[in-house]
Amino acid sequence: MTIYIVIITAIVSVLAFSRPDLMTRLQFNPYQVYHRKQYYRLLTHGLLHADWVHLFINMLVLFSFGTAVEYYFQQLAAHGLLMFPRLTYIILYVGAVVVSSLTTLKKHKDHHWYNSVGASGGVSAVIFTSIFFAPWQNLLLYAIIPIPGVIFGILYLAYSHYASKKSSDNINHDAHFIGAVFGLVFPVLIDFNLLGSFFEQLFRF
Secondary structure (H helix, E strand, O other), X not given: OHHHHHHHHHHHHHHHHOOHHHHHHHOXXXXXXXXXXOOOHHHHHHHOOOOHHHHHXXXXXXXXXXXXXXHXXXXXXXXXXXXXXXXXXXXXHHHHHHHOOHHHHHHHOOOOOOOEOOOHHHHHHHHHHHHHHOOOXXXXXXXXXXXXXXXXXXHHHHHHHHXXXXXXXXXXXXXXXXXXHHHHHHHHHHOOOHHHHHHHHHOOO
């Protein structure tokens, strides 16, 4: 499923690069969502990106971690803990894109000028679900520095929280933070006993 999400997102993003009307119609504008009930924007903004670099990084990370999460879900299905692994993966990703936008919706519902694009909420969720299943597996920070997933996760959450409070750039750090927490909690919603497996791995280093 990851490859299909990547392809669809890439197509819509590239089309929107040259079509401002499409970008305007699909981007996340809390004012339009709240006051004009355009709820579809909670989802469609995840199909858009600000530029080629934004698109490339998000889709590369999504593909890398998404295929791993699909494997973990298939393993759960093989052990009888999950009935529909592909559907569950879609719920994880789409649910994260929507849920990660709710804090921003509340914060900016009266700001008609505020807009946001990007799949970062969903991507963050996929990364943290992967960390849940393999907390000590090394990730490459800046694509160079190896760092255990659980350490990366702590730093990521701390930075996202700090950056959100500071609000000194145009990045939606709230979506990053909420998406990450959603991805970390999601496996427990599948089967609460997975939490025990997580802690067992966490203290086995």
